[in-house]
Amino acid sequence: WGWKDQRHLEETLEQFRTGGFPLDSVILDFEWFANTSDYGFRDSGESWYEDFGWNPQLFSAPTQQLKKYLEEQQVHVAGIRKPRLGNRKLLNLAKEKGWLSLKASGRGGPENYADGRWLRFSDPQLRRWYAQQMRHYLDSGISYWWNDEGENFYYTYHDWNLAELELHQSHQGRATSRFFSLNRAFTPGMARLGAAVWTGDVSASWEDLRRTPGMMLNWALAGAPYVACDIGGFIGNASSQLLARWYQVGSFMPLMRIHSTHDDQPHWPWLYEDREIMRQALVRRYRLLPYHYSLAHRLSTEGDLFIRPLAMDFPEDPKVENMTSQWMDGQILVSPVLSKDSRAEIYLPKGRWHPFDMEGEVIQGPHYESMEVKLEDVPAFVAVGTVLVLAGHSLRSSASLPGGDLEVQVYAGGNGNFTMVEDDGVSSVSAEGSQRSTTFVWDDALQELSWTMTGPGSQASQAPKGSFQHLFLTVFTDARAQKSRSVPLSSSGTLSVSQPRLRQVKSGRFHSATL
Numbered sequence: 001w002g003w004k005d006q007r008h009l010e011e012t013l014e015q016f017r018t019g020g021f022p023l024d025s026v027i028l029d030f031e032w033f034a035n036t037s038d039y040g041f042r043d044s045g046e047s048w049y050e051d052f053g054w055n056p057q058l059f060s061a062p063t064q065q066l067k068k069y070l071e072e073q074q075v076h077v078a079g080i081r082k083p084r085l086g087n088r089k090l091l092n093l094a095k096e097k098g099w100l101s102l103k104a105s106g107r108g109g110p111e112n113y114a115d116g117r118w119l120r121f122s123d124p125q126l127r128r129w130y131a132q133q134m135r136h137y138l139d140s141g142i143s144y145w146w147n148d149e150g151e152n153f154y155y156t157y158h159d160w161n162l163a164e165l166e167l168h169q170s171h172q173g174r175a176t177s178r179f180f181s182l183n184r185a186f187t188p189g190m191a192r193l194g195a196a197v198w199t200g201d202v203s204a205s206w207e208d209l210r211r212t213p214g215m216m217l218n219w220a221l222a223g224a225p226y227v228a229c230d231i232g233g234f235i236g237n238a239s240s241q242l243l244a245r246w247y248q249v250g251s252f253m254p255l256m257r258i259h260s261t262h263d264d265q266p267h268w269p270w271l272y273e274d275r276e277i278m279r280q281a282l283v284r285r286y287r288l289l290p291y292h293y294s295l296a297h298r299l300s301t302e303g304d305l306f307i308r309p310l311a312m313d314f315p316e317d318p319k320v321e322n323m324t325s326q327w328m329d330g331q332i333l334v335s336p337v338l339s340k341d342s343r344a345e346i347y348l349p350k351g352r353w354h355p356f357d358m359e360g361e362v363i364q365g366p367h368y369e370s371m372e373v374k375l376e377d378v379p380a381f382v383a384v385g386t387v388l389v390l391a392g393h394s395l396r397s398s399a400s401l402p403g404g405d406l407e408v409q410v411y412a413g414g415n416g417n418f419t420m421v422e423d424d425g426v427s428s429v430s431a432e433g434s435q436r437s438t439t440f441v442w443d444d445a446l447q448e449l450s451w452t453m454t455g456p457g458s459q460a461s462q463a464p465k466g467s468f469q470h471l472f473l474t475v476f477t478d479a480r481a482q483k484s485r486s487v488p489l490s491s492s493g494t495l496s497v498s499q500p501r502l503r504q505v506k507s508g509r510f511h512s513a514t515l
Helices: 006-018 062-073 088-097 124-140 156-170 206-221 240-250 275-287 289-302
Strands: 025-028 076-081 144-147 181-183 195-198 327-329 332-334 343-355 363-372 380-383 387-390 406-411 416-422 436-443 448-454 470-477 480-483 492-495
Touching: 006 025, 006 062, 062 076, 062 124, 088 124, 124 156, 144 156, 156 181, 206 240, 206 327, 240 275, 275 289, 289 387, 289 416, 387 416, 387 436, 406 416, 470 492
Parallel strands: 025 076, 076 144, 144 181, 181 195, 406 470
Antiparallel strands: 327 332, 332 380, 343 363, 343 380, 387 406, 416 436, 436 448, 448 492, 470 480
16 A cells, blocks of 8 residues: 555566566555545545546556556556445445445444445345446456455455456456455355455554464465465564564465555565565565465365364374464475564474475474574475475566476475476366376385376477476485486476485574575
């Protein structure tokens, strides 16, 4: 919140690109469609206010600008929406049609400052009218919606998303693509529409950072698996240390997003002393892209949460029953620093654990340790036998995939497997024709990785855009790592590590990769 004009927007995008900070999207607040907020409006609205316009200070030529940002910068643009009207003429129309909700005051909704102006999205006729008002935004190239302040009634967000989804599915240029929206609250079942959530207007404080993982895990269990937060806090100025630690947490969340008010310093990494730590967190996030994307596909097809509490994996361990300071990201156990003193309380359940993405000793669980962690490090672990897939270090957005060779990491000490899913990243399931799945299998006795590719995209002529063409293998054993040569990623094959070269082991057992 706080975009000043077109120059401000474009200079910010350029800073992300020239500074090597990966980015896929920017989300714009009130200023993209209006030059002021409507918080102080009476229930009759204002004659000059535009609910469905463009702010010419940011968008002098919306269609051309949005095309430029997407094609040249690989950046999608989303705009905020509010479930109410501010324009007097449109409010009079809505009153005549019976499209306005009863007053929210005293009915359980916290948003009572716009009484008399809330839209009743449960009305199909209103949903169709609203979609028509929004259609020109899709025509111009807005990618998705940021839905805010819809807590006035229980089902507002659900019905509001139905209006947006109906627009999406009826739009000639979007009908075969995936719908997505980001919402401040949810009701169970909204995820099936393509609706994600963020954890609301949190403060720039260590206390709210500590609360974030618990909110994420509880919301996932309640039916909202795609959760984001305002990294660095929405309200107040974050210190460089706090922001860096929040970036690290965000790199292991379902969605990674930063935000702040127009009164505070933006949370752009180049404005802070620890910008390199933040860049490392963003690079880590993009390295995990093929891993997270495959886990998200499994969530869609099989219902398996990939961001989940430890209690789901270790139900017989009483120490993890209510634990929210750690969580599972697929097969990665994440234990980030959540306090100003840089201490991490690390608990590893029963099993044999290896530090994630680095050389280190295998640790026998259950094991507990409280220790100080360097600012550049994020404690994270995987069980022996784990197989992971990672992209390279050079991605600047998801559109720049593959960005080099695929790295298949194996943590030796047991058999394991992982299925990587690739597609065009855009098409809906019904329209997708080039998806391919590659199942990697590690045989610990043979010390060999094999793979088999299935799906229409397994044919070279039908391979999805941005799919990986080559891979190499990294095998982590106790205190050493070995890398293979790079080989073509064919429809099937085997690979092992020959002539291993030992490298210096980083001191300390609880340091994750410094990317």
